[in-house]
Amino acid sequence: MKILDHAERADIFNEDEKRVDWHDETLWWIRQKRDKSAHQIPEWENLRNAASAIKSNTLSNLHDYLLEFEKNALKNGIIIHWAVDAKEHNEIVHRLLKEKGINKMVKSKSMLTEECHLNEYLEQNGIEVIDSDLGERIVQLAKEPPSHIVLPCIHKKKEEIGELFHEHLGTPKGNADPQTLTEAARVHLRDTFLTRRAALTGVNFAVAETGEIVICTNEGNADMGAHLADIHIACMGIEKIIPKREHLSVFLRLLARSATGQPITTYSSHFAKPRDGKELHIILVDNGRTRQLGREEFRNSLKCIRCGACMNTCPVYRRSGGHSYHNAISGPIGAILAPNLDMKQYADLPFASTLCGSCSNVCPVKIDIHDQLYKWRQVLVKEGYATTAKEIAMKTMATTLSSPTLYKIAGKAARTTLKYAPLIINNKFNAWYLQREMPKVPKSSFGEWYKINRKNNE
Amino acid sequence: MKVALFIPCYVDQFYPQVAIATLELLENLGIDVTYPSSQTCCGQPMANSGFEHLTGGCNSLFVKNFSGFDYIVAPSGSCVLHIREHLHDENEPELAKHIAATTYELTSFLTDILKVDVLKSSFPHKVGMHQSCHGQRGLKLSQMTELNAPDFSKPGQLLNLVKDIELVELDRKDECCGFGGTFCVAEETVSVKMGKDRVKDHAKHHVEYITGVDLSCLMHMEGILNRQQSPIKIIHIAEILNGVKA
Numbered sequence: 196m197k198i199l200d201h202a203e204r205a206d207i208f209n210e211d212e213k214r215v216d217w218h219d220e221t222l223w224w225i226r227q228k229r230d231k232s233a234h235q236i237p238e239w240e241n242l243r244n245a246a247s248a249i250k251s252n253t254l255s256n257l258h259d260y261l262l263e264f265e266k267n268a269l270k271n272g273i274i275i276h277w278a279v280d281a282k283e284h285n286e287i288v289h290r291l292l293k294e295k296g297i298n299k300m301v302k303s304k305s306m307l308t309e310e311c312h313l314n315e316y317l318e319q320n321g322i323e324v325i326d327s328d329l330g331e332r333i334v335q336l337a338k339e340p341p342s343h344i345v346l347p348c349i350h351k352k353k354e355e356i357g358e359l360f361h362e363h364l365g366t367p368k369g370n371a372d373p374q375t376l377t378e379a380a381r382v383h384l385r386d387t388f389l390t391r392r393a394a395l396t397g398v399n400f401a402v403a404e405t406g407e408i409v410i411c412t413n414e415g416n417a418d419m420g421a422h423l424a425d426i427h428i429a430c431m432g433i434e435k436i437i438p439k440r441e442h443l444s445v446f447l448r449l450l451a452r453s454a455t456g457q458p459i460t461t462y463s464s465h466f467a468k469p470r471d472g473k474e475l476h477i478i479l480v481d482n483g484r485t486r487q488l489g490r491e492e493f494r495n496s497l498k499c500i501r502c503g504a505c506m507n508t509c510p511v512y513r514r515s516g517g518h519s520y521h522n523a524i525s526g527p528i529g530a531i532l533a534p535n536l537d538m539k540q541y542a543d544l545p546f547a548s549t550l551c552g553s554c555s556n557v558c559p560v561k562i563d564i565h566d567q568l569y570k571w572r573q574v575l576v577k578e579g580y581a582t583t584a585k586e587i588a589m590k591t592m593a594t595t596l597s598s599p600t601l602y603k604i605a606g607k608a609a610r611t612t613l614k615y616a617p618l619i620i621n622n623k624f625n626a627w628y629l630q631r632e633m634p635k636v637p638k639s640s641f642g643e644w645y646k647i648n649r650k651n652n653e
Numbered sequence: 654m655k656v657a658l659f660i661p662c663y664v665d666q667f668y669p670q671v672a673i674a675t676l677e678l679l680e681n682l683g684i685d686v687t688y689p690s691s692q693t694c695c696g697q698p699m700a701n702s703g704f705e706h707l708t709g710g711c712n713s714l715f716v717k718n719f720s721g722f723d724y725i726v727a728p729s730g731s732c733v734l735h736i737r738e739h740l741h742d743e744n745e746p747e748l749a750k751h752i753a754a755t756t757y758e759l760t761s762f763l764t765d766i767l768k769v770d771v772l773k774s775s776f777p778h779k780v781g782m783h784q785s786c787h788g789q790r791g792l793k794l795s796q797m798t799e800l801n802a803p804d805f806s807k808p809g810q811l812l813n814l815v816k817d818i819e820l821v822e823l824d825r826k827d828e829c830c831g832f833g834g835t836f837c838v839a840e841e842t843v844s845v846k847m848g849k850d851r852v853k854d855h856a857k858h859h860v861e862y863i864t865g866v867d868l869s870c871l872m873h874m875e876g877i878l879n880r881q882q883s884p885i886k887i888i889h890i891a892e893i894l895n896g897v898k899a
Contacts, residue, residue, distance in 0.1 A: 202840045209842045219850070223825070230798065239801040508799065510829045514846045547840060549833030549847075550701065552790035556799035572703035581703060589704040596662070596699075597710025599691040606666040626838035630845040631876025634667040641665045641672035645688050649676075 198521065200543040205515035218350060219513040225346075226507040228456025229557065236448070245445045247561035250498035253436055254488060260403040260436045261479065267406025268477060271468040276478045281311035284480045288313060288395065288428060289320055291476060295426060297393045299323045302331075303416040305397030306344050306501060307430050307480060309523035313395075324395075325387050327416040329380055336363045342517025344524055345454050345503035350516050384416070394420030398431035398477070399500070400446060404439045407467035408477065411450060411460040418464050426474045429466065433479050434497040446500060449559035453502040487535045492570045496531045498560040505554035505564055511547055520544060527554035531567040534575065542580035545571035603642065610636050656686050657719050659727035659736075659756065661868070662694040668868050674895040675728040675759055681895075682767060686726075689718040697735035701834045705739065716742045716749050724766065725756040728891045730788020730866045733758040737792070758792055759891055760808040760866055774896030775816035780888075781860035782809065782820060783851065783874070784827040785867035794866065798827050808866055808890055815893055821858040828854075832873035848877045855885060862888045 199207075209215055233239050253260055265275050278284035284307075292300060300317070302308065302324055314324045314335075326335045330347040334340065336359050341347030348356070357371035366379045396417040400409040408429055410417045421427040437446065443463075451457040469475035488494050506512045506526030517525035522533040522541060527548060533541035545568045554564040575581070581589075595601045613620050614636040621628045656679060660672045679686045696711030715736065719725045727733050736756045742749035763769040788794045788808075795806035812818055831837070831847025838844075852874050855863050863878075863885060865871055871887040878885050 202842070205840060205843045209846060212846070215846060234801045236801065510831065510847050511840070511843055514843050514850075515840075546703075546836070547843075549786065549829050549831060549836050549844075551786035551829035551833075553786075553797075553799060553827075553829070556790065556797055569701065572701070573705050576703035577706065585702070586704075589699050589702060589707055593696075593699050593704070593707035593710060596694040596696065597714060599693055599714070602662070602693040606662070610666060626841040627876065629841060630880060631848075631873065632879035634872055634875065637667060637669050639669060641660050641669035642688075642690060644669050644673065645676075645690065649688070 198540065201515065201519050201521070201547040202543070204519035204521065205547075208516040208519055209514070214352075215514050217352070218516060221349065222507045222513045225455060226504075226557075229453055229504055229507065230456075232452040232456040232458065236452070242445055242449055243559055243561050246449055246500075246559055247498060249437060249442050249445060250560050251495075253438060254434070254494060254497055256438075257433065257436065257488065260438055261433060263403040264401055264406055264436055265479075267404070269406070271406050272475070273406065273468060274474060274476045276476060278478055278480045278482070280482045281480075284311050284430065284478055284482065285313050285316040287478055288430070289317060289322070291426065291428060292317075292322055292393055295392065297322075297426070299325070299391055300393040300395055301325050301327050301387050301391040301416075301420045301424070302395045303327045303397070303414075303420050304410060304412055305395065305430055306341075306523060307397055307432055308395065309341060311430075311480070311482065313430075325384070325391075327384050327387065327420055328412070328414055329377065332380060332384070333359060336360075340518070340523065342525060343503055343506055344501050344526075350518065388416075388419050388423050391420070391423070392425045393428065394424035394426070395428045395430065396421060398429050398435050399450070400437050400443060401431055401435050401477075402438075402440050402443070403436055405467065407440075407465050409443060409447075410464050410466065411447070411462065412464070413457075413461045415462050418462060421466065422470075424473075426476065427466070427469070428476045428478065430478045430480060433481055433484050434499075450500055450502055453504040453557065453559040483536050487532070490535070493531065493535065493567055495562050496528070496535075496564075496567060498562050499528050499532070500560060502559055504557040504559065508553045508557045509548075510551065510553070511549065515547070520547070527564045527568065528562070531562075531564060531571060534571050538575060538578055538580060542575045545569075545575060603640075606640055610640070654684060654724070655722050656684050657722040657725045658686050658688040659692065659695075659719065659725050659732070660688065661727060661729045661732045663872070664728065664868050667872070668889070671728055671868060671889040671891055674889065674891040675726070678759075678891055678895040679726065682763075682769065684767075687722070692718045695732040695735045696739070697732060698834060700735065700739055708739070709743075712740055712742050712749070713744070715740060716745050716752055719752050719756070720745075720748055723755065724762065725752065726759055726762045727756070728759045728866070728889060729868065730758045730785050730792050730794060731869055734787040734791035758788055758794065758866060760811055760894075761792060761794055763894075764807045764810055769811065770814070772811065772814040772894060772896075774894055775818075776893045776896075777817035778861045779819045779821060779859060780812070780862045780864055780893070781823060781855040781858060782806075782812065783830060783855075783863050783865035783870055785865050785870045786827075786829050788866045789827055795827070811894055812864075812890070818893070821855075821860055823854050823858060825851075825854055830870045830874055832870045834869075837873055844873070845877065848873050852877055852881075852883070852885070856883065860885060862886050864888050864890050864893055866890050
């Protein structure tokens with residue numbers, strides 16, 4: 196089966212223009228909330244610089260910080276696991292559950308497990324996973340992946356959520372009142388929390404100095420899950436390390452403001468050791484991160500703290516939807532992370548951008564996202580992932596533009612054709628012409644005009 | 654001061670009046686301007702498509718055409734950004750570097766080098782300013798709404814010198830129009846949707862003209878406006894500053 200590329204998926208998303216407008220305006224509203232909140236902090240740009248510098252230091256010394264973290268975490272009584280890839284990560288989770296005879300698990304706040312496709316894996320192995328965060332739960336009920344890393348169901352209207360809840364949770368048909376729906380989800384999840392013996396969460400920051408992890412949430416489900424279960428499994432990419440606890444004072448100020456415009460998330464929970472008689476496991480996952488670390492031009496992508504600001508600001512994302520990126524992490528940051536995982540499968544993503552640069556400007560850790568998109572394009576073409584048609588077109592263009600004579604002939608030919616035989620250009624095979632008129636043809640090119648009107652300068 | 658005029662290929666072919674306005678504007682400011690007639694293109698169309706390795710010919714040609722000048726000036730932010738960031742020549746590395754550093758987008762050349770503070774032109778119309786991303790975010794011609802930093806605008810500063818012009822404030826001051834080079838055909842749907850939304854913002858504020866420093870964005874929006882049979886016209890900032898009667 197052919198995998199649809201970004202442009203094809205965007206076409207489908209754009210079949211309903213009103214919906215695109217709604218999606219665009221919803222996310223733009225969040226971008227504006229972010230602006231308002233960021234602009235209230237006079238030292239905002241300095242905070243971004245500091246965060247970026249701390250992450251540079253972390254990435255340059257990742258090996259040491261990881262070992263320091265492991266040492267301190269072990270001292271605290273945490274059990275540490277290392278996973279080289281998604282497969283090993285999933286197997287570790289499965290083994291831990293199997294050893295305890297657990298077949299139901301509650302999950303919160305983890306994009307890494309989306310990246311590793313943990314839910315599917317566990318389901319195939321007879322383990323039921325319930326996503327406890329409201330947005331995650333909604334897409335889980337809809338059997339869809341999240342379309343946004345912070346706002347997983349941002350593509351769904353409240354009426355659609357009402358329908359889903361009616362079908363799965365028995366809410367009254369046609370009821371789309373957010374208060375009622377949230378309450379229904381709450382009741383349904385309360386039972387889940389009380390009966391699950393295992394809870395899996397993500398990690399926002401892992402502090403090397405103390406061996407503790409920090410999880411930032413608004414709903415408090417990570418806390419609820421972790422506090423009620425016998426075993427808490429926290430999964431993190433190895434780039435989630437920060438050297439010292441004091442560095443949280445930079446990152447916690449940036450994270451929620453960048454994500455939603457809140458000063459801080461409702462909960463910033465520190466997990467430093469297991470409670471008495473309970474277990475706390477942390478799985479440190481590579482899954483291509485060391486490979487990205489080795490790619491000098493792309494290593495800064497590992498600074499990402501998963502705030503989603505680049506998605507909210509991206510004019511393409513807002514009009515193509517998160518699913519158009521066909522990757523767990525969508526939007527501009529997803530487009531520079533995904534090709535590292537699989538160049539062939541994600542070769543389209545770095546081209547799904549106008550390189551406008553807004554993403555780099557909102558990024559709280561100053562990742563040069565749009566420059567990396569440009570660089571990925573060069574890499575992907577060199578690795579042979581451009582279509583033959585595109586390659587031929589580009590070669591022809593390069594030859595023409597390298598020769599002043601050929602350029603003049605081609606320019607004149609194009610203008611003449613457009614003037615006297617416009618149908619050769621203005622037809623349905625010309626993507627420009629589908630919804631746009633071609634420019635009007637002038638009497639002469641500027642070069643021709645100059646030759647006549649500025650004779651002395653020739 | 655010897656200045657070379659660098660006219661982007663599509664401007665040369667389809668918008669000669671903008672090149673003429675740029676030339677006249679500089680000449681009227683007393684600048685010795687030359688148009689090297691063997692120029693073609695900066696190479697950006699290939700580079701942004703991932704084929705930067707095919708731009709060697711364009712680069713050498715650019716270096717050959719534009720050496721020996723104090724400044725190179727172009728009525729485009731995008732092409733200038735490409736030259737600034739990517740021009741290189743294995744045979745003439747230092748020269749290429751020098752050329753890249755002395756290549757200016759028109760409005761920033763007027764504000765930063767010539768320090769223009771008087772203009773004779775008048776443009777009694779309601780105008781919306783489109784911030785092209787490469788000019789704004791790339792060359793930092795104007796402050797960007799994402800940043801917590803003082804406001805400024807080089808093109809805006811110049812437009813404010815034009816008599817009787819009425820500049821409108823847009824809902825989204827600096828959102829991309831969706832042109833994006835080959836993006837405009839490779840991602841036709843999203844590109845057009847972005848363009849339609851941009852145009853709508855200008856229309857909502859009852860502009861007669863949309864102006865900007867980059868014709869590529871304006872050409873894209875013009876295509877949409879003309880298809881919609883909208884009365885709104887596009888005009889390059891050089892034409893307004895030069896005092897072309899609209």
